[in-house]
Amino acid sequence: xxxxxxxxxxxxxxxxxxxxxxxxxxxxxxxxxxxxxxxxxxxxxxxxxxxxxxxxxxxxxxxxxxxxxxxxxxxxxxxxxxxxxxxxxxxxxxxxxxxxxxxxxxxxxxxxxxxxxxxxxxxxxxxxxxxxxxxxxxxxxxxxxxxxxxxxxxxxxxxxxxxxxxxxxxxxxxxxxxxxxxxxxxxxxxxxxxxxxxxxxxxxxxxxxxxxxxxxxxxxxxxxxxxxxxxxxxxxxxxxxx
Numbered sequence: 001x002x003x004x005x006x007x008x009x010x011x012x013x014x015x016x017x018x019x020x021x022x023x024x025x026x027x028x029x030x031x032x033x034x035x036x037x038x039x040x041x042x043x044x045x046x047x048x049x050x051x052x053x054x055x056x057x058x059x060x061x062x063x064x065x066x067x068x069x070x071x072x073x074x075x076x077x078x079x080x081x082x083x084x085x086x087x088x089x090x091x092x093x094x095x096x097x098x099x100x101x102x103x104x105x106x107x108x109x110x111x112x113x114x115x116x117x118x119x120x121x122x123x124x125x126x127x128x129x130x131x132x133x134x135x136x137x138x139x140x141x142x143x144x145x146x147x148x149x150x151x152x153x154x155x156x157x158x159x160x161x162x163x164x165x166x167x168x169x170x171x172x173x174x175x176x177x178x179x180x181x182x183x184x185x186x187x188x189x190x191x192x193x194x195x196x197x198x199x200x201x202x203x204x205x206x207x208x209x210x211x212x213x214x215x216x217x218x219x220x221x222x223x224x225x226x227x228x229x230x231x232x233x234x235x236x237x238x239x240x241x242x
Contacts, residue, residue: 009055
């Protein structure tokens with residue numbers, strides 16, 4: 001059964017000066033990531049969040065993170081409806097369907113909150129640091145990432161195929177920037193949520209097309225001190241300067 005390909009809406013990455021990568025805030029050595037993690041299947045379904053009509057992927061990805069955190073922590077924090085996702089998106093863009101910068105979404109989420117949810121902190125992860133990306137998924141239930149989507153990825157998604165590098169992939173034009181959460185991984189795939197479905201992403205595809213990744217400390221970790229090996233006080237001190 002064909003799946004609906006949505007729109008794009010992630011603008012070029014921007015990494016705030018003064019905010020270091022996640023590894024700079026670790027206390028000691030983080031535990032090695034397990035061979036596989038799966039937070040996606042605990043969620044009954046992921047909505048499209050009207051991403052077929054609007055380029056609201058940066059906000060839809062945040063909503064999908066909330067779904068994952070709820071399932072993982074067994075809490076029932078509010079999850080926005082499709083219309084609430086669109087309303088938040090248009091509010092942050094000033095009412096225009098112009099896309100958003102992931103770092104700006106995260107700043108808003110941490111400082112004022114989205115849908116009564118305020119994240120504790122966030123920090124970038126090098127897109128080629130696959131160990132830390134796995135660690136962040138394992139420890140925090142999601143990684144908020146950005147990709148540049150080639151034309152053939154739209155067909156692969158519609159046909160239910162994974163995102164893989166196929167012959168001639170280097171000649172594929174880029175259709176746009178897209179925001180998705182990684183909610184799991186194994187030796188072969190990252191598991192992303194996009195356009196109302198869980199999408200398998202080959203690791204070499206991610207390293208070719210991923211252009212930003214962010215670890216997020218969710219609201220459930222709202223205490224000051226060391227959380228899952230992260231010095232939250234130091235991270236929050238840097239975030240307050242942005």
